[in-house]
Amino acid sequence: MNEEALVARLKRLFPQSADVVEGPGDDCAAIRLPGSDSLLLAAVDQVIEGIHYLPGEEICRVAEKLVKRNVSDIAAMGGTPSHAMLTIAANPLGEGTLFRFFEAAQTACARYGMCIIGGDVSALPAPGAVFTLSILGYVTLDCMKRRRTAQPGDLLCGTGSFGRSFPTGRHLRFEPRLEEGRYLGKQRCVHAMMDVSDGLLKDALRMASDSGLALRLEADSVPRYDGASLEEALTDGEDYELIFAVAPGEADALMAEFPYTRLSKFGVFLEGTPGKLVNLPDLKKKGFDHFHENN
């Protein structure tokens, strides 16, 4: 079973109560709060030694990355982060490491306006380290962006540029697009939004699939980071840029007025098989053969 099918099966397993505006499957869950116009956003993420970073990586960098990945999830909903809880399971579990981790996490959380309200520390029986962060935040319903609400004809746009996140160190140094996400959250012409962690192409096709649409990707228009090949830009992952679906008549004005980073448009959502990349043969002619169609 591939990851998409697994997630779909898991989602069916979890019925949601009436106050859940957005359940599992988006960057955050969103819950209606009693007596309030605000929605509570919630997400959780893990960083694991040997999977998400190599043993020997400076622990402060790991803490910072964990915080920023979660902030990026709040940004992708158009929200504002507020509180975090941290867990550590590690072996060895030295006090020095523990404090450096928590100090770095505290500094990063404070930078994004969050406080750390709880957590848990435990030993692991064998060498290794697992860190989790649960993040809370707020957004109003009219500013919240989902990933599953792109409309036929919408243009696929994105912040920044893509590819070579690991060799350039950007997978650690990136800044979550928090201001950008809030700005885009307020724009009615932005119909859907998500952050890019698993690679531009994979994540853009998720937005298409969850919206019940196909996608044509204009490969020549994808902004590539610092000498990245097309393949690197489309598949490297850990870019932590925002991608979003914009009403076609309003994309140019949005791009012209956007006060932050450069925006680009590089695709269009179409009626068709959900999640299908309609111009894959063209991409293959351009030397892109990493991606195997499996739908």
Added chain:
Amino acid sequence: MNEEALVARLKRLFPQSADVVEGPGDDCAAIRLPGSDSLLLAAVDQVIEGIHYLPGEEICRVAEKLVKRNVSDIAAMGGTPSHAMLTIAANPLGEGTLFRFFEAAQTACARYGMCIIGGDVSALPAPGAVFTLSILGYVTLDCMKRRRTAQPGDLLCGTGSFGRSFPTGRHLRFEPRLEEGRYLGKQRCVHAMMDVSDGLLKDALRMASDSGLALRLEADSVPRYDGASLEEALTDGEDYELIFAVAPGEADALMAEFPYTRLSKFGVFLEGTPGKLVNLPDLKKKGFDHFHENN
């Protein structure tokens, strides 16, 4: 550095925003919600193979325990659980195990009125398993009970009985005291409350210490589970009973009217060195020598 000193040092590291009514150090954090009388409760807990359960334990039991431990934290605040997020980091990470875990977690969450709104699944590089659950819940400010607000002269009371949680299988089979916690939350004579996970004596002394009080424990009055020795009742842990501090003149009426399990009174909070057990010599005469005074 012992655990208490470590927690104290960590708490100082984390400044709290104005909306945080209770920060790290209690069973849950509590946050004031915009435009609402309700407080949001939040906690996170881990269950780790080889630390909290043995390899080979039925995975459904592990899921159930993880949910119930967290529900017990909400109960200890007088609250009502509402939503959960789950993470799994495991090696091997078989789909069968994954689904049995999530199904059991879903069943347990539904039993306590919660839905699962998100999560994360990752491989571990080496054999093992780490599960975390982040729980959310609600409580009104006037019903919320903290652990740090016992008053001099208050009686130490508890639900149920203590000891031999592991040999009797109660550490897996226990029922979190959710109804009991909500009932006690509504009683103004209950000044402080927490759940017992690390052993009755250790946790009662935490309540004393956090309240700036000493404690006299009436060892003969501690209800022991099914043949537990005094030492087992005081130190075994994983009882998941609630202990609470009650105004002395009102304890008998509360105990007589309590509609759930048996309540017992077995100690008194006193002015004195915070966290000091004033009658340790008496306890030692009764054959209790497991506990080493370190304050």
